[in-house]
Amino acid sequence: xxxxxxxxxxxxxxxxxxxxxxxxxxxxxxxxxxxxxxxxxxxxxxxxxxxxxxxxxxxxxxxxxxxxxxxxxxxxxxxxxxxxxxxxxxxxxxxxxxxxxxxxxxxxxxxxxxx
Numbered sequence: 012x013x014x015x016x017x018x019x020x021x022x023x024x025x026x027x028x029x030x031x032x033x034x035x036x037x038x039x040x041x042x043x044x045x046x047x048x049x050x051x052x053x054x055x056x057x058x059x060x061x062x063x064x065x066x067x068x069x070x071x072x073x074x075x076x077x078x079x080x081x082x083x084x085x086x087x088x089x090x091x092x093x094x095x096x097x098x099x100x101x102x103x104x105x106x107x108x109x110x111x112x113x114x115x116x117x118x119x120x121x122x123x124x125x126x
Contacts, residue, residue: 015123016120016123016124016126017073019116019119019120019123020069020072020073020080020084020120020123020124021073022116023066023069023084023087023116023117023119023120024066024069024070024073026112026113026116027062027063027065027066027069027087027113028063028066030059030062030113031059031062031063031066034055034056034058034059034062035056035059037052037055041055042055044103044106047101047103048097048098048100048101048103049097049101050097058090061086061090062087062090064083064086065083065084065086065087065090065117066083067083068080068082068083068084068086069083069084069087069120069124071083072084072124077124080120080124081121081124081125084117084120084121084124084125085121087113087117087120087121088114088117088118088121090117091110091111091113091114091117092114094110094113094114095107095110095111095114097110098110
């Protein structure tokens with residue numbers, strides 16, 4: 012179980028770090044997706060900060076403070092539930108797999124961290 016926790020959480024950290032970088036760079040796909048789900052572009056830096064905090068919390072959980080990792084994973088689960096809900100509310104289904112995949116990684120990290 013420990014190996015699975017390490018691998019899944021590392022993947023979750025890297026995935027979130029990657030999307031934070033895209034958010035900070037204001038990548039075209041980020042801006043386009045945000046507009047499609049009716050999210051003001053002024054929110055993107057704040058949402059990037061939340062994802063970055065989640066990734067950092069997961070990292071700190073990996074290196075020894077597991078309760079922080081559990082809290083970070085919980086925060087990311089809630090964040091991505093909101094992202095999926097935003098896609099559903101806006102009826103943007105063609106790319107819902109992306110927030111769904113991030114949600115799945117966050118859930119897996121939470122389950123493994125809490126075990």
